[in-house]
Amino acid sequence: MQSYAVEMQGITKRFKGNVANNQVDFRLIKGSIHGLLGENGAGKTTLMNILFGLYQPEEGQIKINGSAVVLNNPTQAMNLGIGMVHQHFMLVRPMTVVENMMLGLPSQRGPLLDKAKVEASLRELSGKYNLKVDPKAKIRQLSVGEQQRVEILSVLYRGAEILILDEPTAVLTPQESTELFKILKLMRDDGKSIILITHKLEEILEIADEVTVLRDGCRVGGEPITPATTKSDLTNLMVGREIVCNFAEKPPCTGKTRLVVDQLMLKDEHKLPVLNGINFSIREGEIVGLAGVDGNGQKELCEVLTGLKPSSSGKILLDGQELIGKKPSGFIKEGIAHIPEDRHKTGLAMGFDIATNLIIKEYHSPRFSFRGLLNFKAIQDNAKRLLEEYKIKASGQEAKAKDLSGGNQQKIILAREITSSPRVIIANQPTRGLDIGATMYVREKLMEQRAQGVSILLISADLEEILQISDRIAVIYEGQIKGIMDNKNVSIEEIGMMMAGVESGEKAAC
Ligand SMILES: Nc1ncnc2c1ncn2[C@@H]1O[C@H](COP(=O)(O)OP(=O)(O)OP(=O)(O)O)[C@@H](O)[C@H]1O
Ligand SMILES: [Mg+2]
Known part of the structure; x- marks a missing residue:
């Protein structure tokens, strides 16, 4: 007989009348990896927050290792061996890493002795599962991938046998994701039971033993993953139809040069160059894709191109006009829209409602205010229209940004930036965390903007995305553009080599 680590039965959870989970059944076989799939707002995070004791369901039962339990808070869940790594890190x-791991744990022998003990166990755990991380490093010095390892290590340190990972690969580079999957397999072989939420179907096919699919809060299917399972089987279950995406052959871009970035430099706090003489231009109605391994200056380039950080030297010319020296509000006024990588820090005002977030950059414009007074009707109408157009799932436009699902938060930013009639869009990871349908919709929207003459810089960790919609592809490496190629005559191998720092035309050393 199968033995189950988790059995959830008939789980219902409502938020102010909005049903996030509706009579959901979910079972996790001991020692297996279980994929949890569903469109944005389907109820995946809510179901897992219930299993982690963060929310209490209105209806339903939960059994852990065969025994019925009531989970009133995460401490109770952790005591039962359940650990969760959230969509947004909690570090x-x-x-430091060790200090973070000690947070919330009762001190038995005084903090100093505890620290040495925790550090020793941390080293043991990182050795066992190949989770490399420096215990003494401060969190802010770590890459996103390393921070995630810290989260996983603290969950393991607290004795988790059941691990919930909410979209862990959304923030990882492809190389880091491969590493994470090796680690998850090691854990499974060690008898741990793992729940993996993801929008990337190939990940489910690669690593999951079973899958459960949610749609609109209901469980619509679930099955073992076999070698015969295909991506379209999973899409069908998730969306109820196949997603076909045929981008029409786009006409060549013939617009005049709009944005010129010339010898742009930026030095970090240690006076080391993060942007080291960046040169490129974008025409009217052109999408330039920027490929590169995360951490090679992409984030800083976006910050300088949107006025969030002053450059050390160089020029940014928009239709011939210098932008350097302007404040972020000046960049917005000139028509530079920004889809930021980190929606929690720079994208949204989490405590504000959806309608406000949708106009937050334009509240002074005549569209939404008159003589300093806000036009509430216009603001509400705008929200209503965009909620519908972008299929943003929320209880209403008065819902707070913080109460939205991860993907729906991203859609708010996209809707706001794309509809601000920009001249340039700086899009950093625009489809991160979006489900397949929404991803295709956003790519189509970017293409629509292109057709209307908007110049777009598309930064993405997803090479497929870059190849699908860019006119030209630039590769960034250590703060420099290593080459810009026409999308028509470029190969993935060539881009890959440049991403590793090999100059265009050079051969990789054997
Ligand atoms: N704290 C909350 N208050 C009010 N509504 C909430 C809250 N948390 C979630 N919801 C709502 O419940 C629904 C399901 O959200 P959930 O976060 O579980 O979706 P998800 O499947 O994880 O989506 P995504 O893929 O976008 O992360 C959404 O409509 C969301 O707005
Ligand atoms: Mg979620």
Whole structure:
């Protein structure tokens, strides 16, 4: 007989009348990896938050290792061996790895002795599962991938036998994701039971033993993953139809040069160059894709191109006009829209409602205010229209940004930036965390903007995305553009080599 680590039965959870989970059944076989799939807002995070004791369901039962339990808070869940790594990390940035792991744990022998003990166990755990991380490093010095390892290590340190990972690969580079999957397999072989939420179907096919699919809060299917399972089987279950995406052959871009970036330099706090003489231009109605391994200056380039950080030297010319020296509000006024990588820090005002978030950059414009007074009707109408157009799932436009699902938060930013009639869009990971349908919709929207003459810089960790919609592809490496190629005559191998720092035309050393 199968033995189950988790059995959830008839789980219903409502938020102010909005049903996030509706009579959901979910079972996790001991020692297996279980994929949890569903469109944005389907109820995946909510179901897992219930299993982790963060929310209490209105209806339903939960059994852990065969025994019925009531989970009133995460401490109770952790005591039963359940651990969760959230969609948005919960680490304290100025503290070290060890200090973070000790947070919330009762001190038995005084903090100093505890620290040595925790550090020793941390080293043992990282050795066992190949989770490399420096215990003394401060969180803010770590890459996103390393921070995730810290989250996983603290969950393991607290004795988790059941691990919930909410979209862990959304923030990882492809190389880091491969590493994470090796680690998950090691854990499974060690008898741990793992739940993996993801929008990337190939990940489910690669690693999951079973899958459960949610749609609109209901469980619509679930099955073992076999070698015969295909991506379209999973899409069908998830969306109820196949997603076909045929981007029509786009006409060549003939617009005049709009944005010129010339010898742009930026130095970090240690006076080391993060942007080291960046040169490129974008025409009217052109999409330039920027490929590169995360951490090679992409984030900083976006910050300088949107006025969030002053450059050390160089020029940014928009239709011939210098932008350097302007404030972020000046960049917005000139028509530079920005889809930021980190929606929590720079994208949204989490405590504000959807309608406000949708106009937050334009509240002074005549569209939404008159003589300093806000036009509430216009603001509400705008929200209503965009909620519908972008299929943003929420209880209403008065819902707060913080109460939306991860993907729906991203859609708010996209809707706001794309409809601000920009001249340039700086899009950093625009489809991160979006389900397949929404991803295709956003790519189509970017193409629509292109057709209307908008110049777009598309930064993406997804090479497929870059190849699908860019006119030209630039590769960034250590703060420099290593080459810009026409999308028509470029190969993935060539881009890959440049991403690794090999100049265009050079041969990789054997
Ligand atoms: N704290 C909350 N208050 C009000 N509504 C909420 C809250 N948390 C979630 N919801 C709503 O419940 C629904 C399901 O959200 P959930 O976060 O579980 O979706 P998800 O499947 O994880 O989506 P995504 O793929 O976008 O992360 C959404 O409509 C969301 O707005
Ligand atoms: Mg979620």
